[in-house]
Amino acid sequence: EDQVTQSPEALRLQEGESSSLNCSYTVSGLRGLFWYRQDPGKGPEFLFTLYSAGEEKEKERLKATLTKKESFLHITAPKPEDSATYLCAVQGRSNSNSGYALNFGKGTSLLVTP
Amino acid sequence: DSGVTQTPKHLITATGQRVTLRCSPRSGDLSVYWYQQSLDQGLQFLIQYYNGEERAKGNILERFSAQQFPDLHSELNLSSLELGDSALYFCASSPSLAGARSGANVLTFGAGSRLTVL
Numbered sequence: 001e002d003q004v005t006q007s008p009e010a011l012r013l014q015e016g017e018s019s020s021l022n023c024s025y026t027v028s029g030l031r032g033l034f035w036y037r038q039d040p041g042k043g044p045e046f047l048f049t050l051y052s053a054g055e056e057k058e059k060e061r062l063k064a065t066l067t068k069k070e071s072f073l074h075i076t077a078p079k080p081e082d083s084a085t086y087l088c089a090v091q092g093r094s095n096s097n098s099g100y101a102l103n104f105g106k107g108t109s110l111l112v113t114p
Numbered sequence: 115d116s117g118v119t120q121t122p123k124h125l126i127t128a129t130g131q132r133v134t135l136r137c138s139p140r141s142g143d144l145s146v147y148w149y150q151q152s153l154d155q156g157l158q159f160l161i162q163y164y165n166g167e168e169r170a171k172g173n174i175l176e177r178f179s180a181q182q183f184p185d186l187h188s189e190l191n192l193s194s195l196e197l198g199d200s201a202l203y204f205c206a207s208s209p210s211l212a213g214a215r216s217g218a219n220v221l222t223f224g225a226g227s228r229l230t231v232l
Contacts, residue, residue: 043204043223106156
């Protein structure tokens, strides 16, 4: 069964203090690893998809990387508006039950203070 | 606005009751997914429909059911409600069966329906 574990559960940063969020996964046949951002009371918003080990993607202050066992979301010089919960999800080889549904971790709640 | 529309935004009901949540997918998307999000469990996959047909099931209770209509909107029916069913219910859509190594496998989420069972 696919498993996704995110750490830390919560992270508090000062504005400008760079850090990384971790997503460890086990999956049968990775088809994609996804990062989403979720603001309180809203639906998850897509950030990145990574497909194979060694791949990297960037968007503004965010950079996602992927290895065979984990993914990191690096946040460089964060601002208060980066405060949100960051969710990691994997899509594995289709099975008879869950098809290609995304399997999510519980998320990292990030707070960036001025 | 993600393009995925969910109604109602908030719903308060009593134990034992039945409710229906509605989802309109993003224009052009054929696949609809339902997820439940609670504080302790995170986002849990419930069920997927593709072009009107059920394609995958996750941890969906027998008291819950769903369908996708010819116009591609979907409804999630929750019956015999219990206190533990209180949660955020999200609908997401994607262009296809989401198995392709392309943007077709990205799920776009709606804003959710918050269900409170008293």
